[in-house]
Amino acid sequence: MPTLIEIVAGAGNVQPRDFTNVNNTVFFIAESDEHDGELVGELWTTDRTTTGTVPVNEIFPEGYSSYLSELANVKGTLFFTAADETSSGELWKSNGSAGGTVLVKDINPGAASSSPSYLINLGGTLMFAATDGATGVELHRSNGTAAGTALVKDIRPGATGSFPQRLVNLNGTLFFTAADGTTGRELWKSGIFGSTTALVADINPGAGGSNPTSLTEGGASFLVFAANDGINGIELWTV
Numbered sequence: 001m002p003t004l005i006e007i008v009a010g011a012g013n014v015q016p017r018d019f020t021n022v023n024n025t026v027f028f029i030a031e032s033d034e035h036d037g038e039l040v041g042e043l044w045t046t047d048r049t050t051t052g053t054v055p056v057n058e059i060f061p062e063g064y065s066s067y068l069s070e071l072a073n074v075k076g077t078l079f080f081t082a083a084d085e086t087s088s089g090e091l092w093k094s095n096g097s098a099g100g101t102v103l104v105k106d107i108n109p110g111a112a113s114s115s116p117s118y119l120i121n122l123g124g125t126l127m128f129a130a131t132d133g134a135t136g137v138e139l140h141r142s143n144g145t146a147a148g149t150a151l152v153k154d155i156r157p158g159a160t161g162s163f164p165q166r167l168v169n170l171n172g173t174l175f176f177t178a179a180d181g182t183t184g185r186e187l188w189k190s191g192i193f194g195s196t197t198a199l200v201a202d203i204n205p206g207a208g209g210s211n212p213t214s215l216t217e218g219g220a221s222f223l224v225f226a227a228n229d230g231i232n233g234i235e236l237w238t239v
Contacts, residue, residue: 003048005046005048005049005050005053006050007030007044007053013031014030014031015029015030015031015041016028016029016030016044017029017030018068018069018071020071020072020073020078021073022073022076022077022078022096023076025045025047025096026045026046026047026048027043027044027045027056027071027078027094027096028043028044028045028046028071029041029042029043029044029068029069029071030042030044041065041066041067041068042055042056042057042058042059042066042068043055043056043057043059043066043068043080043082043094043101044056045096056094056096056097056098056101057094057097057098057101059082059083059084059092059101060082060083060084060085061085065083066082066083066084067081067082067083067089068080068081068082069081069082069089070116070117070118070119070128071119072119072120072121072126073121074119074121074124074125074126074144075121075124077093077094077095077144078093078094078095078096079091079092079093079104079119079126079142079144080092080093080094080119081115081116081117081119083113084103086106087103087106087110087111087113088108088111088112088113089113089114089115089116090103090104090105090106090107090108090113090114090116091103091104091105091107091114091116091128091130091142091149092104093144104142104144104145104146104149105142105146105149107130107131107132107140107149108130108131108132108133109133112133114130114131114132114133115129115130115131115137116128116129116130116140117129117130118164118165118166118167118176120167120168120169120174121169122141122169122172122174122191122192123169123172123192125141125142125143125192126141126142126143126144127139127140127141127152127167127169127174127190127192128140128141128142128167129163129164129165129167131161132151134159135151135154135157135158135159135161136156136158136159136160136161136162136163137161137162137163137164138151138152138153138154138155138156138161138162138164139151139152139153139155139162139164139176139178139190139197140152141192151194152190152192152193152194152197153190153194153197155178155180155188155197156178156179156180156181160181162178162179162180162181163178163179164176164177164178164188165177165178166212166213166214166215168215168216168217168223169217170217170221170222170223171220171221172191173189173190173191174189174190174191175187175188175189175200175215175223175239176188176189176190176215177211177212177213177215179209180199182207183199183202183205183206183207183209184204184206184207184208184209184210184211185209185210185211185212186199186200186201186202186203186204186209186210186212187199187200187201187203187210187212187215187225187227187239188200200239201239203227203228203229203237204227204228204229204230205230206230208230210227210228210229210230211227211228212225212226212227212237213225213226213227214226218238222238222239223238223239224236224237224238225237225238225239
């Protein structure tokens with residue numbers, strides 16, 4: 001039978017979400033703290049018992065929302081995006097303890113956010129999209145240390161950014177969509193270093209872009225997605 005674990009007593013809606021299993025500890029976000037009459041989200045863990053369902057850490061003190069999102073398990077470490085009193089949305093990690101929940105790096109230094117998104121594990125390295133304030137939103141990597149958190153490649157040189165999206169790990173190769181400013185939004189691939197980052201194909205030749213969507217592993221060796229080559233409309237593609 002299903003078992004209720006009541007985080008906040010009564011009829012309050014705590015909206016538990018983004019459940020992520022890390023070494024058999026389930027992390028999630030819950031609207032459990034109150035500020036100015038509104039519940040704000042924080043990071044929690046659960047072992048499926050009431051006493052074992054606890055907040056990990058109050059990232060933004062005094063009840064302000066830390067705007068948690070993008071939970072991802074990479075080699076037994078939880079990575080996520082959060083804001084605290086000194087930085088906006090940046091890359092964080094947690095081992096499930098308060099002391100082990102820390103900012104990895106202020107990628108876009110100061111009050112501006114680097115907006116890490118599409119967090120994904122690629123062979124034990126975290127891959128994600130973010131902006132450092134100079135290159136726009138581009139592909140980044142992290143090994144969980146500040147020194148090991150870096151830009152992979154400035155696909156669209158300058159401040160505009162290529163905005164990598166829909167990151168998928170296919171047998172150790174990262175596939176994603178990006179717009180390099182010349183070919184439009186097309187399918188790209190990468191390893192953890194920029195030397196392996198390349199356009200897969202200009203499916204819709206020219207600046208229009210084929211706008212690939214729904215990138216999905218079709219098995220250990222192929223990817224399926226939808227795209228528009230400018231002739232046949234939006235159709236099924238594979239690589």
